[in-house]
Amino acid sequence: MAALDPASPQPLYLQLTDYLRRQINSGVWQPSDRLPPEVELAAQFDISRGTVRQAMDLLVNQGLLQRIPGKGTFVTNISARSRSQLIGIVVPYLRDSLITEVLRGAESVLRRNGYNLIFCHSEGNLQLELAQIEQLQREGVGGLILFPVATVDESARLSQMLRPQLPLVIIDRRLPQLAASHVVADNVGGAYRAVQHLLAQGHRRIACISLPERPTSIEERIRGYEQALREAKILPLAAVSLAIGAHPSRDSVPYYTVTELAPIDQLLDVGEPPSALFCVNDFIALGVMQHVLARGLRVPNDLAIAGFDDIALAPYMPVPLTTVAQPKYEIGVQAAQLLIDQIVSGTHQQREIVLPTELVIRASTGLPTPVAAVPPPAVAQPPH
Amino acid sequence: MAALDPASPQPLYLQLTDYLRRQINSGVWQPSDRLPPEVELAAQFDISRGTVRQAMDLLVNQGLLQRIPGKGTFVTNISARSRSQLIGIVVPYLRDSLITEVLRGAESVLRRNGYNLIFCHSEGNLQLELAQIEQLQREGVGGLILFPVATVDESARLSQMLRPQLPLVIIDRRLPQLAASHVVADNVGGAYRAVQHLLAQGHRRIACISLPERPTSIEERIRGYEQALREAKILPLAAVSLAIGAHPSRDSVPYYTVTELAPIDQLLDVGEPPSALFCVNDFIALGVMQHVLARGLRVPNDLAIAGFDDIALAPYMPVPLTTVAQPKYEIGVQAAQLLIDQIVSGTHQQREIVLPTELVIRASTGLPTPVAAVPPPAVAQPPH
DNA sequence: TGTCTATATTTGTCTAGACATTTGGAGACA
DNA sequence: TGTCTCCAAATGTCTAGACAAATATAGACA
Numbered sequence: 001m002a003a004l005d006p007a008s009p010q011p012l013y014l015q016l017t018d019y020l021r022r023q024i025n026s027g028v029w030q031p032s033d034r035l036p037p038e039v040e041l042a043a044q045f046d047i048s049r050g051t052v053r054q055a056m057d058l059l060v061n062q063g064l065l066q067r068i069p070g071k072g073t074f075v076t077n078i079s080a081r082s083r084s085q086l087i088g089i090v091v092p093y094l095r096d097s098l099i100t101e102v103l104r105g106a107e108s109v110l111r112r113n114g115y116n117l118i119f120c121h122s123e124g125n126l127q128l129e130l131a132q133i134e135q136l137q138r139e140g141v142g143g144l145i146l147f148p149v150a151t152v153d154e155s156a157r158l159s160q161m162l163r164p165q166l167p168l169v170i171i172d173r174r175l176p177q178l179a180a181s182h183v184v185a186d187n188v189g190g191a192y193r194a195v196q197h198l199l200a201q202g203h204r205r206i207a208c209i210s211l212p213e214r215p216t217s218i219e220e221r222i223r224g225y226e227q228a229l230r231e232a233k234i235l236p237l238a239a240v241s242l243a244i245g246a247h248p249s250r251d252s253v254p255y256y257t258v259t260e261l262a263p264i265d266q267l268l269d270v271g272e273p274p275s276a277l278f279c280v281n282d283f284i285a286l287g288v289m290q291h292v293l294a295r296g297l298r299v300p301n302d303l304a305i306a307g308f309d310d311i312a313l314a315p316y317m318p319v320p321l322t323t324v325a326q327p328k329y330e331i332g333v334q335a336a337q338l339l340i341d342q343i344v345s346g347t348h349q350q351r352e353i354v355l356p357t358e359l360v361i362r363a364s365t366g367l368p369t370p371v372a373a374v375p376p377p378a379v380a381q382p383p384h
Numbered sequence: 385m386a387a388l389d390p391a392s393p394q395p396l397y398l399q400l401t402d403y404l405r406r407q408i409n410s411g412v413w414q415p416s417d418r419l420p421p422e423v424e425l426a427a428q429f430d431i432s433r434g435t436v437r438q439a440m441d442l443l444v445n446q447g448l449l450q451r452i453p454g455k456g457t458f459v460t461n462i463s464a465r466s467r468s469q470l471i472g473i474v475v476p477y478l479r480d481s482l483i484t485e486v487l488r489g490a491e492s493v494l495r496r497n498g499y500n501l502i503f504c505h506s507e508g509n510l511q512l513e514l515a516q517i518e519q520l521q522r523e524g525v526g527g528l529i530l531f532p533v534a535t536v537d538e539s540a541r542l543s544q545m546l547r548p549q550l551p552l553v554i555i556d557r558r559l560p561q562l563a564a565s566h567v568v569a570d571n572v573g574g575a576y577r578a579v580q581h582l583l584a585q586g587h588r589r590i591a592c593i594s595l596p597e598r599p600t601s602i603e604e605r606i607r608g609y610e611q612a613l614r615e616a617k618i619l620p621l622a623a624v625s626l627a628i629g630a631h632p633s634r635d636s637v638p639y640y641t642v643t644e645l646a647p648i649d650q651l652l653d654v655g656e657p658p659s660a661l662f663c664v665n666d667f668i669a670l671g672v673m674q675h676v677l678a679r680g681l682r683v684p685n686d687l688a689i690a691g692f693d694d695i696a697l698a699p700y701m702p703v704p705l706t707t708v709a710q711p712k713y714e715i716g717v718q719a720a721q722l723l724i725d726q727i728v729s730g731t732h733q734q735r736e737i738v739l740p741t742e743l744v745i746r747a748s749t750g751l752p753t754p755v756a757a758v759p760p761p762a763v764a765q766p767p768h
Numbered sequence: 769t770g771t772c773t774a775t776a777t778t779t780g781t782c783t784a785g786a787c788a789t790t791t792g793g794a795g796a797c798a
Numbered sequence: 799t800g801t802c803t804c805c806a807a808a809t810g811t812c813t814a815g816a817c818a819a820a821t822a823t824a825g826a827c828a
Contacts, residue, residue: 011811037778048813053779061445063522069779070820086502094488100478107505111516116523118470119503121491132495139469139500316700395781421808432783437809453809454790 004045012047016055024064024075034072035065087339088136089145090120090129095256096283097312098328099147102171105332106145113340115142124149126157134161143167143339148175151215167342169335173215181342182352183335187217187308190324190357191224194306195278197322197359199232201366203276203304207237207267209288210280211244221280221308237274240267244283258287268292268303275303276365282307282314282323289364293318300366310360320362327355388429396431398549400439402731408448408459409728418456419449446524471723472520473529474504474513479640480667481696482712483531486555489716490529497724499526508533510541518545527551527723532559535599551726553719557599565726566736567719571601571692574708574741575608578690579662581706581743583616585750587660587688591621591651593672594664595628605664605692621658624651628667642671652676652687660688660749666695666707673748677702684750694744704746711739 004015023029035041038056042049056073059065067073087110091099107117118136122129129149136144144166150158155175162168168180175182198206208225211218226236240263244256267273279285285307289299297303299319307314310325334353342349388399407413419425422440426433440457443449451457471494475483491501502520506513513533520528528550534542539559546552552564559566582590592609595602610620624647628640651657663669669691673683681687683703691698694709718737726733 013811039778048815050814051812054811057441067779068821070777070822072778072821089503094484100484103503104478104505107503108507111504116502116519117504118500119473119487119491120495120501121488123492135500313697313700316697316702318700397781423808432785434784435782438781451809452791454792454807456791456808 004047012045013051013054013058016041016045016047016052017058020055020059021064029075031075031077033075035074037072085115085142085343086118086139087115087143087145087336088118088120088133088139088141089147090122090132090136091147092122092124092129092149094121096309098172098309098326101328102147102332102335105329106336107332109333109336109340113336115340122149126150126154130157130161133158137161137163137166141166143169143343145169145171145335145339146180147171148173150175151213152177165348167339167348169339169342171331171335173217175216179348179350181338181350183331183338184217184352184354185326185331186354186357187220188224188227190308190326190359191221191278191280192228193224193357193359194308194322194324195225195228197361198276198278198304198306198365199228199234201276201304204234205237205272205274206234206276206278207274208239208278208280209264209284210239210241211284212241218280225278240264242284242287244287256283258284258291261287261291264288264291268295268297276300277303277305279305279307282309282311282321285321285323285364286313286317289317289319289321300364304365306365314360315362317364319364322362322365323360325358325360327357330355388431396429397435397438397442400425400429400431400436401442402549404439404443405448406729406731413459415459415461417459419458421456446526469499470502470523470525471499471527471529471720472502472504472517472523472525473531474506474516474520475531476506476508476513476533478505480693482556482693482710485712486531486716486719489713489718490720491716493717493720493724497720499724506533510534510538514541514545517542521545521547521550525550527553527727529553529555529719529723530564531555532557534559535597536561549732551723551732553723553726555715555719557601559600563732563734565722565734567715567722568601568736568738569710569715570738570741571604572608572611574692574710574743575605575662575664576612577608577741577743578692578706578708579609579612581745582660582662582688582690582749583612583618585660585688588618589621589656589658590618590660590662591658592623592662592664593648593668594623594625595668596625602664609662624648626668626671628671640667642668642675645671645675648672648675652679652681658687660684661690663689663691666691666693666698666705669705669707669748670697670701673701673703673705684748688749690749698744699746701748703748706746706749707744709742709744711741714739 004012006012008015029035036044038049038052041052056065056067060067064076065073066076089103089106091103094100103119110117118139118141120132120136122132126149133144133146146168148158148170152175155177158175159178162178168178169183170178170180171183172185174184195206206229208222210222222239229236242258242263243260244258277288279288285305289305292303293299299305305321307321307323310323314321314323334355338351338353388396390396392399404419413419420428422433422436425436440449440451444451448460449457450460473487473490475487478484487503494501502523502525504516504520506516510533517528517530530552532542532554536559539561542559543562552562553567554562554564555567556569558568579590590613592606594606606623613620626642626647627644628642661672663672669689673689676687677683683689689705691705691707694707698705698707718739722735722737
């Protein structure tokens with residue numbers, strides 16, 4: 001029985017705190033065990049009850065002990081204890097299921113491991129993104145998951161402000177100049193398979209509809225498109241870019257919409273227009289599809305359309321969209337796992353995880369059945 | 385000079401804590417100001433110095449105060465404060481735009497005011513919800529926004545574990561037994577106007593399709609339905625309940641789907657079936673719509689369908705859905721604002737905010753135009 | 769058997785006071 | 799002027815005790 005030393009420079013209550021902690025950590029007192037009552041401890045160590053309470057207050061505050069009036073003081077269950085580490089996640093938007101699923105995946109892994117997730121929404125704004133990373137670092141987060149707004153060129157500003165030791169995982173797009181781990185989807189392969197599918201349907205004139213901005217994910221999709229065509233000995237058409245924008249405040253329009261459709265008209269109003277379009281994301285595919293249907297074209301008979309991302313809306317578009325699905329939830333899971341590994345191991349290793357994508361074939365690329373009058377089945381696909 | 389009330393059920397030290405917090409938050413004591421010495425406060429409030437210290441301990445622990453031996457107790461500089469700036473949000477799911485928009489709204493307000501949002505996903509599980517609230521409290525969050533899984537009956541378990549002083553805002557549904565502020569949508573009025581709209585289209589046999597579970601929000605919608613019918617001197621039909629479920633892991637199916645459709649067949653296979661359905665949410669409306677279309681019925685000609693929530697998918701359903709829109713983003717904004725008010729004022733006032741809902745009329749309830757062959761316009765509605 | 773009641777136990781709140789330690793300033797001293 | 803000492807003021811530590819409130823238990827009672 002360790003006794004307390006009143007002559008020590010360390011106050012009695014801290015000595016008692018240490019003793020209690022040792023008892024718990026060494027397993028003498030197991031989780032959910034009851035501690036001796038305060039008066040008993042006071043008598044045992046020959047100190048007053050107030051000092052015992054002061055010692056216990058610290059452990060209660062740390063979540064190691066739990067007091068229940070009338071019953072006693074108990075060692076907290078391990079499951080209820082938390083290492084109480086904070087992890088920040090910064091995302092640029094929240095307008096489709098991609099990021100919500102990433103969020104779900106990351107949250108579930110982090111919570112199971114006793115971390116808390118601080119959610120930051122940068123609204124696609126670089127300044128805001130930088131400010132939030134700054135604030136999260138001041139807050140003392142143990143790690144960061146970043147879905148960056150910053151482009152490769154702008155990543156210098158990021159690396160300036162990032163604390164060198166901060167565990168960091170970047171998702172969806174790459175910032176190679178940053179010393180960070182990456183979790184991305186197989187964009188090249190997904191686009192490649194989508195275009196291969198269009199080729200297999202007999203299409204030869206396939207245009208790529210892109211975006212004015214080109215994060216690495218979009219560039220990779222364009223590369224996949226070009227690669228598939230080159231292997232088929234077909235020259236890629238010049239890329240067409242469409243601007244997309246969001247209604248920032250309107251609640252019921254959670255989707256990005258195409259704001260400028262003239263390039264599509266120019267593309268189609270030529271002697272030999274393309275018979276199929278590969279759109280680098282589903283929002284573009286939606287805008288293009290609505291526009292060409294309004295022009296009186298039939299999808300896929302006159303024009304086949306394929307997209308990328310498999311947003312929640314894809315199976316419900318006017319013509320259900322063939323698109324490339326990303327493992328959204330899995331991206332979040334892997335990013336969280338990678339971050340935890342880094343934190344726990346203490347090493348600052350950089351890893352890169354490329355998750356497989358999957359081509360989901362729907363009506364917009366001309367299945368054997370012609371345009372169906374009947375809407376898509378109730379529940380998209382069964383789980384596989 | 386506020387005096388403490390020894391007769392109050394709230395202990396003296398908590399009363400003093402509240403007083404000190406108010407002084408700081410109202411700006412009477414600025415950051416880096418020195419507080420009156422402990423003995424002076426003890427004399428002023430006629431309590432012992434131990435109680436004063438107990439009160440201050442809380443604020444020191446929260447990082448709001450800083451004690452320096454020999455010098456005094458000081459209000460912490462805002463930049464040095466951190467733990468007190470955390471706000472927790474616990475949501476049950478993340479499968480449509482309702483909660484993502486709430487999240488966006490709450491995050492933007494909180495961040496502008498210097499708070500950080502900890503995101504917790506309870507997966508619709510009461511145990512998990514309770515555990516997360518427990519953890520957030522231990523983490524020392526300054527407030528909590530809760531989209532509860534717990535029903536009114538289960539709210540006792542919540543109130544047991546909630547720290548009485550914790551600022552708390554409950555959204556979407558009510559838990560009246562909880563001493564908390566609420567932000568909800570006008571469910572009764574929304575349902576009332578939706579059914580009135582069906583009546584105005586000439587429908588007389590209108591059924592209500594509900595859920596097995598009945599949180600207050602759903603109950604209110606049913607009340608609105610019944611009220612509109614009663615005012616039209618029409619007896620409500622017996623409520624039909626459909627079970628809905630989620631594919632928990634399947635990424636690309638972010639929507640709930642109806643799992644049991646037999647009750648709908650029973651409802652329609654009678655001599656005089658209803659000519660219109662009011663569904664208490666849009667997921668049910670989607671499942672029902674797909675089912676009746678597959679049966680060969682025409683919407684809205686044979687059966688009009690109205691929903692509630694205006695999920696992102698609503699304008700893109702096989703027949704664009706008439707539904708009641710909630711001000712999702714605004715719910716998040718108001719909840720955050722209410723929480724900040726409570727934290728800053730230090731008072732534990734309960735307020736209830738009911739936000740207006742809006743009927744969005746689309747094709748599923750029979751507009752002048754018959755079922756259009758052309759899909760809905762590109763961008764749902766222009767902002768207004 | 770089941771329920772109510774009194775009692776003991778335990779933590780929660782609060783008091784009054786003592787002495788220790790740290791800090792900063794006033795005054796003595798070189 | 800610079801330095802040292804001493805003191806007052808403030809927080810830190812600790813005691814001894816009181817009563818309140820919550821909980822569990824044993825025993826009385828129907």
